[in-house]
Amino acid sequence: MPNSIDSNRLRLTDTEGSTGVLIGFICNDCRVSVFGPATFCQSCSSDNISPIDFNSTAELYSYTIVRVPPPGWPGDSPYILAEVQLDEGPHVLAELIECENNQINMGMKVELVLVPVHGISPSDLKIVYNWRPTI
Numbered sequence: 001m002p003n004s005i006d007s008n009r010l011r012l013t014d015t016e017g018s019t020g021v022l023i024g025f026i027c028n029d030c031r032v033s034v035f036g037p038a039t040f041c042q043s044c045s046s047d048n049i050s051p052i053d054f055n056s057t058a059e060l061y062s063y064t065i066v067r068v069p070p071p072g073w074p075g076d077s078p079y080i081l082a083e084v085q086l087d088e089g090p091h092v093l094a095e096l097i098e099c100e101n102n103q104i105n106m107g108m109k110v111e112l113v114l115v116p117v118h119g120i121s122p123s124d125l126k127i128v129y130n131w132r133p134t135i
Helices: none
Strands: 010-012 020-027 033-035 049-053 057-066 079-086 091-096 109-118 125-133
Touching: 010 125, 020 125, 057 091
Parallel strands: 091 125
Antiparallel strands: 010 020, 020 033, 020 049, 057 079, 057 109, 079 091, 109 125
8 A cells, every 4th residue: 555755734635545635734813724734834833723725726827847866866867846725825836747848838838747756665656746737
């Protein structure tokens, strides 16, 4: 059974690792959302926060082409590192896949896609979150 690459940010919703949701917190006072773990609101400093499941859609906010990947990068290079803005507001960094460089448009709609990544051993299967253009 695969595991989420980061269970504080991605919760798998099936045993195969083919579906899941990005998770975070929403402030019950000012309604600002944050991606990932939080103990207080980053906007108003309130500790009145609740867990939230984010939608699987977003908009491309920024990107860069990574030509020299970090040590241990399991994917191809160069690759597109995208900063997207979730429909609920937070920004998330992840690889943009199934998109050629000349197809990238700022503001384009993207959707969450989960990708298996094999570790050193076959039993070390992790599921990572990526983005792809919506169809």
